Amino acid sequence: MRLIVATHNSKKLRELERILAPLGIEPVTGEMAGIPLDEVEETGTTFEENAFLKAEAACRQTGLPAVADDSGLAVDALDGRPGVYSARYAGEGASDADRICKLLTELEGVPEERRTARFVCAVCCVFPDGRTVTARGECPGVIGAEPRGNDGFGYDPIFVVEGGRTYAELTAAEKDAISHRGNALRQFAARLAEHLE
Ligand code: IMP
Numbered sequence: 001m002r003l004i005v006a007t008h009n010s011k012k013l014r015e016l017e018r019i020l021a022p023l024g025i026e027p028v029t030g031e032m033a034g035i036p037l038d039e040v041e042e043t044g045t046t047f048e049e050n051a052f053l054k055a056e057a058a059c060r061q062t063g064l065p066a067v068a069d070d071s072g073l074a075v076d077a078l079d080g081r082p083g084v085y086s087a088r089y090a091g092e093g094a095s096d097a098d099r100i101c102k103l104l105t106e107l108e109g110v111p112e113e114r115r116t117a118r119f120v121c122a123v124c125c126v127f128p129d130g131r132t133v134t135a136r137g138e139c140p141g142v143i144g145a146e147p148r149g150n151d152g153f154g155y156d157p158i159f160v161v162e163g164g165r166t167y168a169e170l171t172a173a174e175k176d177a178i179s180h181r182g183n184a185l186r187q188f189a190a191r192l193a194e195h196l197e
Helices: 010-023 047-062 083-088 096-106 172-178 180-196
Strands: 002-005 026-029 066-075 116-126 132-143
Touching (some): 002 010, 010 026, 010 172, 010 180, 047 066, 047 116, 066 083, 066 180, 132 180, 172 180
Parallel strands (some): 002 026
């Protein structure tokens, strides 16, 4: 089944393709479908709300079922920040490196045992008749003392998972097997299959 996917992030799209293809779902961007998607303001206060806002806008614009993911990093020592504001954490126009630098600065002096965090991903699919299918996935970890690894994107180089490597030091398959996005999408695919029965 083909689903319009509401993302402008090519690395996130690659993860979505990797995880969804074996589950029988082919994500297609607005550009690929010939309908470039408008930018959507993420005004929600939860991951679920923002995933819905992006998927609903893409479905309305294309007239096709559309799926979106909204994700972010919740750091315990920062009372769950940056959370839903992970993309805007270092301001408009900031880079992944700027966001990592800001987070490491905020956590300066915080010992390893208090640097616990989790990545969260909410997935929402909206159908033209208004029905929705949603799922949520999480992955626990610790914020490392400095960036490590060259793969992945976003906060991957400072998110240390069980076993001691960062997301950016895992192979794609290793990340997908444990990641917040992998967990959310596997659950989503199962719910979608039930929904389509
Ligand atoms: P959004 O879901 O596209 O709004 O992303 C929120 C923020 O979290 C962005 O800064 C992303 O780079 C970051 N992010 C989302 N997923 C991941 C991931 O799998 N690894 C690292 N950073 C991520």
